[in-house]
Amino acid sequence: MxxxxxxxxxxxxxxxxxxxxxxxxxxxxxxxxxxxxxxxxxxxxxxxxxxxxxxxxxxxxxxxxxxxxxxxxxxxxxxxxxxxxxxxxxxxxxxxxxxxxxxxxxxxxxxxxxxxxxxxxxxxxxxxxxxxxxxxxxxxxxxxxxxxxxxxxxxxxxxxxxxxxxxxxxxxxxxxxxxxxxxxxxxxxxxxxxxxxxxxxxxxxxxxxxxxxxxxxxxxxxxxxxxxxxxxxxxxxxxxxxxxRMCVFEMIYFARPDSRFFGESLYSYRQRIGRILAKESAVEADLVIGVPDSGIPAAIGYSQESGIAFADGLIKNRYVGRTFIQPTQAMREAGIRVKLNPLPDVLAGKRVVVIDDSIVRGTTSRKLVQALRDAGATEVHMRISSPPVTHPCFYGIDTDTQDQLIAARLTIEEITAHLKVDSLAYLSKEGMVEAAKAKSEHFCTACFDGAYPIPMDQSVSSSKLMLEPSGVAAVNRAQA
Ligand code: SF4
CATH class of the missing domain: 3.60.20.10 (Aminohydrolase, N-terminal nucleophile (Ntn) domain)
Known part of the structure; x- marks a missing residue:
């Protein structure tokens, strides 16, 4: 996104x-x-x-x-x-x-x-x-x-x-x-x-x-x-x-971690969702890593709550702009890793919990899991610091159509198999809102539940809500 x-x-x-x-x-x-x-x-x-x-x-x-x-x-x-x-x-x-x-x-x-x-x-x-x-x-x-x-x-x-x-x-x-x-x-x-x-x-x-x-x-x-x-x-x-109805994804992912919402930095909020995630979906492991940059604070929070050591297992190239010349498919297959590179010294022989902020199509996550295994991780447990993204955004975030969102099509068990992870768990919607220390009704959470706060024309909703019987009907149902 x-x-x-x-x-x-x-x-x-x-x-x-x-x-x-x-x-x-x-x-x-x-x-x-x-x-x-x-x-x-x-x-x-x-x-x-x-x-x-x-x-x-x-x-x-x-x-x-x-x-x-x-x-x-x-x-x-x-x-x-x-x-x-x-x-x-x-x-x-x-x-x-x-x-x-x-x-x-x-x-x-x-x-x-x-x-x-x-x-x-x-x-x-x-x-x-x-x-x-x-x-x-x-x-x-x-x-x-x-x-x-x-x-x-x-x-x-x-x-x-x-x-x-x-x-x-x-x-x-x-x-x-x-x-x-x-x-x-x-x-x-x-x-x-x-x-x-x-x-x-x-x-x-x-x-x-x-x-x-x-x-x-x-x-x-x-x-x-x-x-x-x-x-x-x-x-x-x-x-x-x-x-x-503020966009809750601003807090989870979009805004910078040093920006302050509700009187505190998003770094603190994201650490707290990591702690809640650890309480909700504990797992036996040797190491917690975060997908840089937005997954890092949640990974630290997960580590603090679970007692599992935190480490930098992935290094990000921060200088990949929109005008970057994308490698061809053949180059990608040859192993060009543009944005993220795993650290084998850190990961080899370890059971790893990897924290990411969201899974959209699943394509990147699947590649990431393979890269962690290639670097020697013996188990990969994925934990996501937001609930499953099942609905597209119409309010200023460039998301895929609904049929491209993996959580709209597959169950968590099916996504687990697709990503080839040993286990997969998402943060609950309640946990996401609890961490924000604000009333749940103050947030737009439509990409997790389809409850779009602002009504829209059918031509707009049907452009992205591919799996709903009728875009407008879905919006009306969500608002009822
Ligand atoms: S649907 Fe709502 S919560 Fe999701 S990205 Fe758009 S504004 Fe944010």
Whole structure:
């Protein structure tokens, strides 16, 4: 599964906002590696630079030096709606009678077709195939009809159904907005002294840490927050009633382990799910290893609870970007291991518990098990720090269709045989939620149980729910 976008913004007069945004996007690189972009506002004008590739490939010091200003909006993209092309890179920048604005979006709309019909007034100029551009067009049209920025943004948001964490920059204000379910995260913090009135908005708290900004609060589900230059406090209001259903997979896997949710780092949360996993599915073994990076904290937690020694049994190459030249099938069969390499010195002769965050298709897990055996492991016991993934995501994560999800097709016994492991166990849904120290009804857990919190059109649901009798019927059943 792939993340779908990181958003970032800095509002700070007399600061190098483009450089600061570059570092912010750098810290959010895990959320999207296809394209990156920054729009900077300076004296009523906006300058946009975006391209395909990693943040460090898209920007260099010369580009950033040509982007002075007081407000920057940035984006890292992994495509969910719209293909991987430079025209789909963000931020989206549009002009209005009030001046330009720049929008960056994390999430996915489930009524994009309906919204496209709505904004297609004959004059609308579509330059991309993304749902994010549709949100921007809806804002532009509302402004052109005479609304000010905030009412225009509220009106456009009310037309959207799905997951959307947005940052929107104008010449004199920065807006941060989250959908009523708060599916994707969004936080804000202060840069420098409180008296400076400098503000930062980021998908995750790691984006605040990297530039020394202090965390102030989450943008709450259903909230719109307005920051103006030099304001000592932002203006906060709800644009829609909240019914919080945050994506639980953000905590298990997607977000960075040093990012903080509910007042603690995800590293601590992931250790705790490892402990719970050890209680739920103990096994006799000599060694616990984690699949780097996201499986490591859970493996440490499993080790702490079970008393089985933890070791690094797999080494990861962290520098495999989206533009990496994939080896051919023949090369793969010859044993090219691009991302993970096992350590025979550690594994030989050992009964190994291997902790991973999820199994999606099972292809990677099967290869991994074989690699561990080739490295000398005498037994391989797989433990998964999430429940079985049986349903696809429609809210901003690029998942397979349901028929490709191994846990939607096979029983745990069948998956055990398919992966050729000595034993296999998943974390229970109750354990996953218990570890979060938040109420279970505050989470979206749809990929584990099909209980989709946001209703969607049949054309959307049937695009991925291949094994359900009817996508919409399944969604309605889950919501009943
Ligand atoms: S369906 Fe799964 S990945 Fe998508 S928002 Fe819900 S919990 Fe997250």
């Amino acid at each position: 792939e993340e779908a976008c990181g958003v970032y913004a800095v509002l700070a007069a007399d600061q190098p906002v483009a450089n600061l945004t570059y570092f912010g996007l750098y810290s959010l690189q895990h959320r999207g590696q296809e394209s990156a972009g920054i729009a900077v506002f300076n004296q009523g004008k906006v300058r946009l630079h975006k391209d395909m590739g990693l943040v460090s490939q898209v920007f260099d010091q010369d580009v950033l030096a040509r982007m002075p200003g007081h407000l920057a909006v940035g984006h890292n993209r992994y495509s969910t709606t719209g293909s991987s092309r430079v025209c789909n890179a963000q931020p989206v920048v549009l002009m209005t009678r009030l001046g330009p604005f720049a929008l960056a979006h994390n999430g996915n709309l489930v009524n994009a077709a309906e919204l496209r019909e709505r904004v297609d007034d004959g004059a609308a100029e579509f330059t991309s195939t993304t749902d994010s551009e549709l949100i921007a067009l809806a804002i532009q049209q509302a402004v052109e009809r005479g609304l000010d920025w905030e009412p225009a943004i509220r009106e456009a948001a009310a037309l959207c159904r799905g997951a959307f964490s947005l940052v929107i920059g104008t010449s004199d204000a920065l807006f941060a907005l989250r959908d009523g379910y708060g599916i994707r995260p969004l936080v804000f913090g202060r840069l420098g002294e409180a008296a400076d009135g400098h503000w930062v908005v980021s998908s995750e708290t790691c984006g605040l840490d990297i530039i020394g900004a202090s965390y102030e609060d989450d943008v709450k589900p259903g909230e719109i927050v307005r920051f103006c230059c030099g304001d000592l406090e932002p203006k906060r209001d709800h644009w829609v009633e909240a019914s919080t």
